[in-house]
Amino acid sequence: MKVKKQLPLGRLIGKIDNDFNISESDWIPRVAAWVTDALAQMQILPMEKKKRTLEVSNKIAQFPCTINTTELKVFDSNGNEIPSYDDDKGKCCYTQMTGRPISQIGVFDSTNKTGINSVFIANISSSDGRNYVLDGDQIQLSFDADEIEVESYETATYYDDYYDCEVPYIYDNGTLLEALSWYILFKYLSRGSKHPIYSLTSNNQYTNPFAQWMYYKPKAKTSVLNDMAKGDDEGWNNFFYNSTFLPRG
Numbered sequence: 001m002k003v004k005k006q007l008p009l010g011r012l013i014g015k016i017d018n019d020f021n022i023s024e025s026d027w028i029p030r031v032a033a034w035v036t037d038a039l040a041q042m043q044i045l046p047m048e049k050k051k052r053t054l055e056v057s058n059k060i061a062q063f064p065c066t067i068n069t070t071e072l073k074v075f076d077s078n079g080n081e082i083p084s085y086d087d088d089k090g091k092c093c094y095t096q097m098t099g100r101p102i103s104q105i106g107v108f109d110s111t112n113k114t115g116i117n118s119v120f121i122a123n124i125s126s127s128d129g130r131n132y133v134l135d136g137d138q139i140q141l142s143f144d145a146d147e148i149e150v151e152s153y154e155t156a157t158y159y160d161d162y163y164d165c166e167v168p169y170i171y172d173n174g175t176l177l178e179a180l181s182w183y184i185l186f187k188y189l190s191r192g193s194k195h196p197i198y199s200l201t202s203n204n205q206y207t208n209p210f211a212q213w214m215y216y217k218p219k220a221k222t223s224v225l226n227d228m229a230k231g232d233d234e235g236w237n238n239f240f241y242n243s244t245f246l247p248r249g
Helices: 009-020 028-041 085-098 174-190 209-230 236-242
Strands: 047-057 060-062 073-075 103-109 118-124 132-135 138-141 147-155 157-160 165-168
Touching (some): 009 028, 028 174, 060 147, 085 132
Antiparallel strands (some): 047 147, 103 118, 132 138
């Protein structure tokens, strides 16, 4: 998908290289992940709805990245939606009263006072005994299956030919570009690297990348949201409509 006012990742890297003259290059492959972190902290990370087909082994499906539980939906191979155990717990009494079978699933109890995770048997109250439980980035099913389909909101990315990988969409905004530059330098120095001018221990705001990041962070967020409020940026409002930081009409 093509969107207007998109900031190429190469432009951000070029600005950082020109402004800070970093002698090493091992920071460059990490820029995409660092940008995602920065946008998330500013609550302006573009999101889009994605569907994934996951293989199931021993009733467990592993999600390849952190699951965003906002409007998460899970479907079986026939397209039937599978309710979560939490959503379906209220049906327990009804199920018992009607005599319908109650399935069970082993759930890890991390709150055990002994400090040892234990397994207890939870009643699965769906009328057909088909539910799922989230455990971190795993989806645990109460029934056997070969695969499931998961629909969730994930970071909006595009394939970058130069970097040969998926990278996040970045809104083309000057204040945001400045904020991201300082965040990348901050993360670079946080790994123990040194710079002849900038330092995380500097008392001077203008030579301390973390202080500069904290200064530009709220300004960048406000600037981007103001642009979004105008509603004239093709493609971008779809990303932000689907995420959590803009109100839905």
